[in-house]
Amino acid sequence: MEAGPGAPGEPPACDLCGQAAVFLDRFSQRHLCGDHVLLDVEDRVRCTIQEYHLIRPGERLAVALSGGKDSTALLHLLSKIVPEMGDVTLTAITVDEGIAGYREATIRVAREMATRFGVEHHLVSFRGISGATLDDMVADGRSHPCSLCGIHRRRALLCAAAGLGATAIATGHNLDDEAQTIVMNCLRGDLPGFTRPPAKDPTGAGIRRIKPLFRVPEKEVALYGMLTGIFHDLPECPYAGTALRSEVRRMIDRLEYLHPGTLERIVRGQEDVASLWGRLGASETSLPLTGGRKDRDS
Numbered sequence: 001m002e003a004g005p006g007a008p009g010e011p012p013a014c015d016l017c018g019q020a021a022v023f024l025d026r027f028s029q030r031h032l033c034g035d036h037v038l039l040d041v042e043d044r045v046r047c048t049i050q051e052y053h054l055i056r057p058g059e060r061l062a063v064a065l066s067g068g069k070d071s072t073a074l075l076h077l078l079s080k081i082v083p084e085m086g087d088v089t090l091t092a093i094t095v096d097e098g099i100a101g102y103r104e105a106t107i108r109v110a111r112e113m114a115t116r117f118g119v120e121h122h123l124v125s126f127r128g129i130s131g132a133t134l135d136d137m138v139a140d141g142r143s144h145p146c147s148l149c150g151i152h153r154r155r156a157l158l159c160a161a162a163g164l165g166a167t168a169i170a171t172g173h174n175l176d177d178e179a180q181t182i183v184m185n186c187l188r189g190d191l192p193g194f195t196r197p198p199a200k201d202p203t204g205a206g207i208r209r210i211k212p213l214f215r216v217p218e219k220e221v222a223l224y225g226m227l228t229g230i231f232h233d234l235p236e237c238p239y240a241g242t243a244l245r246s247e248v249r250r251m252i253d254r255l256e257y258l259h260p261g262t263l264e265r266i267v268r269g270q271e272d273v274a275s276l277w278g279r280l281g282a283s284e285t286s287l288p289l290t291g292g293r294k295d296r297d298s
């Protein structure tokens, strides 16, 4: 055997082109080189948008851009895909929750990324919309930061999107986020949340919320960011790790490691349940339980 990718002592070869692989999909056991990782992620997002009719012709789409890896990758992907879709306009909205020592750096990255991709950028703050920063709101120690943050962030995004005439808000939720939300909805007994169709959530204000990355695992989103040079090492929110989501994440990560494909099966399974529920004609208002799908960090 000739020396090179795939030869003994060399990195494995890409299953599609024979170049040196940078990624192994443990579920399909497929090795991919950098170029094919990028193409694969882009194709999956393109297919998700088409399959779920996430973007409509002529609409103004607001990307919720925190500056973190998921939303930055989403902006990058949409700035490539949206021009193929005719007259859709992209704009980016960053929410400043008012978290000292954390938000400043991500806002700077968000601004840089919007400029890099030629997308109009808008900043909206908790202080401007709700009259106080998140730090102020939790200063008494009685409120849970992530729950408050989720509620006020949704409100700030909707306010800003409505003011800009946007018809949909795209968020960077990935496959891991979606699987975690499904398990959390089970743990909370949140039947309306559990039976809601994936990929898009109602916002209650005539503005759709869509999740074009919901079929892409977090690791692949991060790899996409690294390979395209848009990945930034940013500080972690000081309130992270206090939510139920952190525990659910640890549990699912372990299951995914032991049983590759777990994330995909959780999301596919919930999709089947939501579809069956929709065909049965069940209405949320007829359900005895209350609750709702919570944001990624709550």
Ligand code: SF4
Residues within 6 Å of the ligand: 097, 145, 146, 147, 149, 150, 237, 238, 239, 240, 241, 297, 298
């Ligand atoms: Fe907000 Fe919690 Fe996320 Fe921090 S970790 S940004 S407080 S939701």
